[in-house]
Amino acid sequence: MTLIFAHRGFAASFPENTMKSFTEAQKAGADGIELDVQMTKDGELVVIHDEKVDRTTDGKGYVREYTASDLRKLDARYKFQELHKKEQIPFLEEVLNWLKGNSMVCNIELKNGVFPYKGMEEKVISLIRRNRLENRIILSSFNHYSLVHAFRLSPEIEIAPLLTDGIYMPWIYAESIRAKGFHPHHRTLHDSIISLSLKHGIEVRPYTVNNEHAMERFIKLRTSAIITDDPAKGLAIRKACMQEN
Template identity: 65%
Template sequence: MTLILAHRGFAAAYPENTMKSFMEAAKAGADGLELDVQMTKDGELVVIHDEKVDRTTNGTGFVKDYNLKDLRKFDAGCHHKTLVKIEPIPLLEEVLAWLSETGLVCNIELKNSIIPYEGMEEKVISMVRDFNLSEKIIISSFNHYSIVYSYRLAPEIEIAPLLSEGLYMPWIYAQSIRAKGFHPHWRAAPDEIVKAALESGIEVRPYTVNKDSELERLFKVNCSAVITDDPAKAKKIKTKIKQAY
């Protein structure tokens, strides 16, 4: 059964990587979330995709240059005029506390390819363990050194390399770094790659799958999961395909 993972929450309709977006994704019937982690100047883990706050908030500058209390003053929902309440950039701790009550799975993407946040892996793992969420978490990154390091620190927490380009026999690569799955761009996940990986016991969770035709294709091939901005639409398509087969 293909899981639906809400990319930065229900990002198609709500401000990405906010508690509002995560809660709405759960209401829409997502099986889990995908979120991004950066680190503040005072070493706190926060959930935001970009290294800078400019695109998603009413602030400017790098996340790494702000202390948490100043970063939390920005509104991550400022581009959504319908929201009356300010949506602060969430702490990872706050998301995990909520998550631990839901049963949802969560893909935590470490955003440490551009800025090598020192100690990020240790902090994320420690927090995941504190909330007893090791079974529900997948740690991914484009920085494959980081996820291998994460696996060495916590072999009980699943890791998955992110792949923006097609890779020859990616399931072999995943096995070589002790990953139980990989997260390719949807263009790098044609049917034959998905099928061969699944036959080798390796999970495939493509991102960011928003086109109806691609969602249909991946549901039909029984892909492990899809990472999508619109969990509500994905759920409708999944139900339709289930009924047809």
């Protein structure tokens, strides 16, 4: 069965990468969440996609130039001003602590391609181990050197490289870096790549799948998971596909 991962939480209807977005994804019935991690000036791991706070908060500037306490003062509701309650940028520790109360999988994307945050892998792994979530976490990144480093630090935590372009025989590449799967851009993903990867025991989880026809295609091809902004839509399409069978 194709799992439904909520991209930055239920980002289609709630402020991305906030606790509100994650809890609403859980309420919708998502199998997992995907989130992004950056590091503050004082070394705290925070959940936000962009290197800058400008797009998703009422603040300006780089995440790495804020202290954790100053970052928490920002309002992360951005385009969802109809929500009455201010939303903070979460700490990764806060999200992992919440995950202990449910059974969801969590895909943590290490956002260290633009700024190579020193010690990020060690800090993320330490938090995962402290919360005993090793078997429910997937570490992904466009920085594949970082993923290899993370695997060497903690071979018990799954890694999955993010791919923007199609590569030749991606299941072989995944195996070469000890990854159990890969996360390709959905437009690069041919049917044969899915079937051959799965045949070789490599999981395929395309991002960011929001189109209904694309969702249906991946579900019918038994893709390992889809990463979507709208988990409710994905779950409804999965249910319809299962009823057809």
